[in-house]
Amino acid sequence: MNKTSDTAAIGVQRTPVWIRSHEQPLAGWIHRPTDVSCLNGRGLLICNPIGHELIHAHQSIREMADKFARAGYSVLRFDYTGTGDSDGDEFEDNIVAKWLDDIVAASEYLRAACGTEVRQVVGIRSGALLAAACAPRLSVADGLMLWDPIPSGRRFLRELKANEKLAYFRCEPDLLESVGFPYPTPMLQALKGLDIADSLIAVQAPVVAFVRDSAPVPAAISKIGADGLDFDCVQAPGLATMLVEPHNAVIPHDAIDRAVSWASEHLVAMPPESEAAALDISNEVALAGPNEGIVESVVRVSEGGSTGILCRGPNPKATKRPIVLFGNAGSIYHIGPNRLYVTLARRLAQEGFTSFRYDLPNMGDGLQTPHPEANYPYPEDAVERITEVIEFARSSFGYPSVILTGVCSGATQAFLAAMRQEPTTALIETAMVNPKVFYVEDITQDGSNFVMQRANYYSRAVGDRDRWRRLFTGQIDYRKLFDFLTRRSWQLARKVGRRIGRVFGMAPGTRLGRDLVAYVKTGRKLSFFFSSRDPGHRVLLESSDGVANRLVRKGEMPIAVMEDADHTMIAKRCREDFMSKFTERMTSTYPSG
Numbered sequence: 001m002n003k004t005s006d007t008a009a010i011g012v013q014r015t016p017v018w019i020r021s022h023e024q025p026l027a028g029w030i031h032r033p034t035d036v037s038c039l040n041g042r043g044l045l046i047c048n049p050i051g052h053e054l055i056h057a058h059q060s061i062r063e064m065a066d067k068f069a070r071a072g073y074s075v076l077r078f079d080y081t082g083t084g085d086s087d088g089d090e091f092e093d094n095i096v097a098k099w100l101d102d103i104v105a106a107s108e109y110l111r112a113a114c115g116t117e118v119r120q121v122v123g124i125r126s127g128a129l130l131a132a133a134c135a136p137r138l139s140v141a142d143g144l145m146l147w148d149p150i151p152s153g154r155r156f157l158r159e160l161k162a163n164e165k166l167a168y169f170r171c172e173p174d175l176l177e178s179v180g181f182p183y184p185t186p187m188l189q190a191l192k193g194l195d196i197a198d199s200l201i202a203v204q205a206p207v208v209a210f211v212r213d214s215a216p217v218p219a220a221i222s223k224i225g226a227d228g229l230d231f232d233c234v235q236a237p238g239l240a241t242m243l244v245e246p247h248n249a250v251i252p253h254d255a256i257d258r259a260v261s262w263a264s265e266h267l268v269a270m271p272p273e274s275e276a277a278a279l280d281i282s283n284e285v286a287l288a289g290p291n292e293g294i295v296e297s298v299v300r301v302s303e304g305g306s307t308g309i310l311c312r313g314p315n316p317k318a319t320k321r322p323i324v325l326f327g328n329a330g331s332i333y334h335i336g337p338n339r340l341y342v343t344l345a346r347r348l349a350q351e352g353f354t355s356f357r358y359d360l361p362n363m364g365d366g367l368q369t370p371h372p373e374a375n376y377p378y379p380e381d382a383v384e385r386i387t388e389v390i391e392f393a394r395s396s397f398g399y400p401s402v403i404l405t406g407v408c409s410g411a412t413q414a415f416l417a418a419m420r421q422e423p424t425t426a427l428i429e430t431a432m433v434n435p436k437v438f439y440v441e442d443i444t445q446d447g448s449n450f451v452m453q454r455a456n457y458y459s460r461a462v463g464d465r466d467r468w469r470r471l472f473t474g475q476i477d478y479r480k481l482f483d484f485l486t487r488r489s490w491q492l493a494r495k496v497g498r499r500i501g502r503v504f505g506m507a508p509g510t511r512l513g514r515d516l517v518a519y520v521k522t523g524r525k526l527s528f529f530f531s532s533r534d535p536g537h538r539v540l541l542e543s544s545d546g547v548a549n550r551l552v553r554k555g556e557m558p559i560a561v562m563e564d565a566d567h568t569m570i571a572k573r574c575r576e577d578f579m580s581k582f583t584e585r586m587t588s589t590y591p592s593g
Contacts, residue, residue, distance in 0.1 A: 011035070012069045014365075016298035017113065018285040019078060021105035022098055025285040025296075027085035027309075028078030028106065029062075029365070030113065031069035040072030042142065042267065043110045043118035047103060047134075049125035050083055051160075052179035053243055057124060058333050058364065059375055060242040060251045064122070064259070071260050074114040078106045080130075084335055085296070085309055085342060087287045090182050096130075096190035103134040119143075120263055125243075126150050129191070132199040143266045145259055146196065146209040148239040151220035153191035160188075168533070169564065169571045180338030180570035197224045206230040206266050210259060212239045234258060246331035247377055287346070294349045300367075301358070301392045306385055307366045308334050308358025310397065313349040321590045322428055323399040324348060325389055326357040327406035327413055329568070330377045333364025337407055337568035344579050351583060352592050356393060360385050377409035378440045386417035387425075394426040402426040403586075408567065411435035418524065419515060429525035431585070433578070434536045434567055438512050438543065512540075513547035520556050527558050527585060529578060531565035560585070 013034050019026040033039060046065060048054050065075045080099040082088040092098065107118040119142040123131025128149035135144055150156045160178040164171065167178075176183040197220070200207060209221050213235040225231025236259075238252025284297040293314035300307050308326075326341045328334065334357040335342050345355040359366035360382060362374040379385075386404070393402050404414035404427060411432035416439075418430040437443055519526055530537040537559070540548050551557035560581040565574035 012066045014066075016283060016365075017076075017078075017109070018283075019102075019106055019109045021081065021102045024081055024087040024288050026078050026081065026087070026102055026106065027298075028076055028109075029065070030110070031065040031073075031075040031077070032114070033069050033072060038072050039074060039116070040267065041116060042073050042120060043107075043114060043116040044068050044073040044075045044263070045103070045107055045110060045118050045121045045138075046075065046077040047121060047123040047127035047131040048077065048079065048083070049127045050080065050099075051126070051181040051183075052338075053125050054079075054084060055332055055335070055337075056243045056246055056249055058246070059249060060256075061124065062365070062368075063251045063253070064256050067256050067260050068263070071264060073120075073263075074110060074116050076106055076110040076118075078102070084339070087291060088289065089343070090187065091184055093186075094190075095184075095187050096194075099130055100134045100137075103130060104137050107138055119268075120145065120266075122147055122259065123149065126156055129153060129156065129194045129196060132196040133194050135200060135203050135205070140203070140205045142205065142268055143263060144200075144203070144205055144207045145263065146207065146224075147259070148212060148243075149196060149209055149221065151196050151218065151224070153194040155220065156191055157188055167570065168566065172572070175572070177570070177572060180568060182572050197226070200224060200229055201227055203229065206232070208232040208234060208262050210234050210236045210239065210255060213237050214240060232262070234262070246333075247375065249331075249375070291346050291349075294346055299356070301389055303367075305367065305388050305392075306358045306360055307364075308356050308389075309345075310354070310356050311345040311349050312354045313352050315352075321353050321586075321592060322401035322403050322426075323393050323397060324353055324355040324403045324405060324431075324586070325386075325393060326355060327386065327404065327410035328358075328360055328363050328377065329407035329410045331363060331375045334359045338570060338575060340407070340569065340575055340579075343575070344582065347579055347583055348586065351587055353586060353590075354397070354399065356389070356397070358389055378413070378443070382413045383417045383420050386413060387420065390417075390421070390426055400426055401428045403429045403431060405431040405433060405582075407433040408436060412437055412440070416440075418526075419519060423522060427524060429527065429589075430519075431527045431529065431582070433529045433582075434531055434534050435528075436534070436536055436539065436567075438515075438539075509547065510543055510545045513544040516544055516547050516551060516557070520551060525589070526556075527560075529560045529562065529581060531562050531567060531569060531574070531578075533564065533566040537561065558585070 011034050013032050015030045017028045017030055019028055046061060048061060049057060061077055065077050068075045079086040080102045082090045082092055082095060110118050117139055119139060121131050121138060121140050122145040124147040128146040131144065160176055160183060163178040164176055171177045174185040176188060207224065207229055209224060211217055211221055211233060217233055217235065221233060236255035238250060238255050241250040242252050284295060287294045287296065295312045297310050299310050326336065326345065329337050336357065341357045345357055348355055360379060361367040390402050393399050404418060406414050412435050414430050415432060418427055421427045528540065548557065552559055562569065562574050562577045565571065565577065569575045569578055
C-alpha cells in the first residue's frame with residue numbers, strides 16, 4: 001500500500017509510522033513543520049495516557065503535536081503495546097515493563113527517522129508516570145513535561161477502582177475493569193511500584209508539571225521538587241475539559257501554548273538537523289504473536305477525505321468476502337469504543353475478512369481543517385464522505401462488495417449513507433450496532449427518542465427492589481417521573497392512533513417504517529446488534545410502527561441482542577459476546593471461496 005502523509009494541518013506534515021518494540025509493531029505519527037528549514041534540531045516524544053483517557057484526550061494530543069511541530073520540533077506520538085492501533089493486548093506478560101521499553105524504542109526510532117536527538121518528553125496523565133519511570137534511560141537534557149500527572153501508581157489504582165464502582169456489573173476474578181478497559185492483576189501490581197518523585201531523584205534535566213488551575217496544587221506534585229530537582233509547577237486552564245467524553249472534550253489551547261513556551265525557553269543551543277529531507281517510511285506492517293499473518297497500513301482516502309487503518313488477513317485475494325468498513329462511534333477516533341474496532345478487525349482478519357476502520361474528516365486522525373463541525377459525530381457531509389470511502393474500497397482496495405458498520409452515530413451514518421447509494425454501488429449490507437437515532441434531526445426534535453430511552457431505563461427498574469424502595473420512601477424526583485409518564489402516555493396514544501389510521505387507510509406509517517421497507521427492496525442486507533441495556537432496540541421497534549417486527553419475522557432483518565450490555569459494551573464479556581455474534585454473522589452469511 002502506498003505511503004500516506006497528512007499536510008492538511010496548517011504548517012504541519014503528519015506521517016504515520018510503525019515502530020518495532022519487542023518484535024511487535026507500535027503505531028505512531030511523526031509531526032514536523034511543512035517547511036523543514038524551520039526545524040530546531042530537537043525531537044520531542046509524547047507519552048500517551050492509557051485506558052479511556054487516551055480516547056478522550058486524542059484530539060488534544062494531536063493538537064499538542066501540531067503546535068510543537070510548528071515551533072520547529074520533530075514530534076512523535078505513539079501507542080504502547082496493546083493500546084490504540086499497536087499490536088498486542090493488555091494481557092501480555094510484563095506489559096508495564098514493555099511499555100517502558102516502548103518509550104525507549106520510540107525515542108530511538110525518532111532519532112533514526114529524523115536524524116534528531118529526543119531531548120524533551122511530554123507525559124500525559126498516566127503517561128507521565130511512565131515517562132518519569134523511563135527518564136533515566138532517555139536523553140531528556142532539555143526537559144521533561146508532566147501534563148496533569150498522576151503522581152503514583154497507587155493513586156492511579158485508586159482512580160481506576162473509583163471508576164470501577166460506577167459500573168453496573170461485577171468484574172471477572174483477577175481483573176479490574178474501568179471505563180471499558182481491562183486491567184489484569186499483574187499489570188496493576190507493576191503499576192503500583194511506580195512513583196514520579198522516586199523516579200526523578202537522579203534526573204538532572206529540568207522538569208515541569210502542568211496542573212489544573214481549578215484546585216490547589218496537590219501535595220504529591222509539590223513533593224516532586226523536594227530533593228533539589230530543577231522543578232516548576234504551572235497551573236493551566238482546560239486540563240480537565242480535555243478528558244471528558246470525546247464529543248464534549250475541549251482542546252486546552254492556552255495550556256498547550258504554555259507548554260510550547262516552556263519547552264522553547266529550556267532549549268540548549270544545538271546545531272540544526274543535519275538531514276531534513278522528506279521522511280521515507282514504510283506504511284505497511286505485519287503483526288506478530290497471535291496476530292501473525294495480519295497486515296495493517298494507514299491509508300488516506302483522498303486529499304479532502306477520511307483516513308484509516310486497512311487490516312488484511314494472510315491471503316485476502318483468496319476470498320470473495322466483502323470488506324467491512326467501520327465508521328466513527330460518536331466522536332471516538334477509529335480504534336472504536338473501548339478499542340473495540342481494533343480487536344474486532346483483527347478477529348475478522350483471522351477469518352479472512354479485510355476491514356477498514358476510518359476517521360471522517362475533522363475527527364480523529366482524519367483530515368483536519370478549520371471547520372465549525374470539528375469533532376461533531378453527525379457532520380452534514382458524512383453521507384458524501386462515507387460514499388467516498390465505499391468507492392475507494394472498490395476502486396483502490398479492489399473489493400467489489402462492501403459492508404458498512406458502526407456503533408451509535410456510526411450506525412446512524414451508515415444507514416443514512418446506505419439509503420443514498422445507487423443500486424450499482426458496492427454496498428451489500430449495513431450492520432448497525434446500537435443506533436440511538438435513525439435521523440440526525442431526531443436528536444433535537446421533539447424529545448421522543450429521549451422518552452423511549454427513559455422507558456428502557458424504567459422497564460429494567462421494575463425488577464429492581466432498591467428502586468421500588470426509593471420510590472416508596474420519597475428518594476426519587478416525582479416531578480421527573482410524572483413528566484415521563486405524561487409524555488410516554490401521549491407517545492403510546494399517538495402510536496395507537498397511527499395504527500388505527502392505517503387500518504382505515506388514513507395514515508401513511510412512519511418515516512423509519514417506509515425507509516426500512518425501501519431499503520429491503522434494494523436487495524441489500526440489513527442487520528442489527530443491540531445491547532439489552534440500550535434503548536436502540538425499543539427505538540427501532542416503536543419508531544418503525546410494526547414494520548421492523550414484520551421484517552424480523554420474515555427473516556429479512558436479523559437482530560442480535562447482547563444480554564446485560566450497555567451502549568458501548570464497557571464490560572469485557574459483553575464485547576466478547578458482541579464480537580462472537582458479529583463474526584458469526586459475517587462468516588455464515590459470506591462463506592469463504
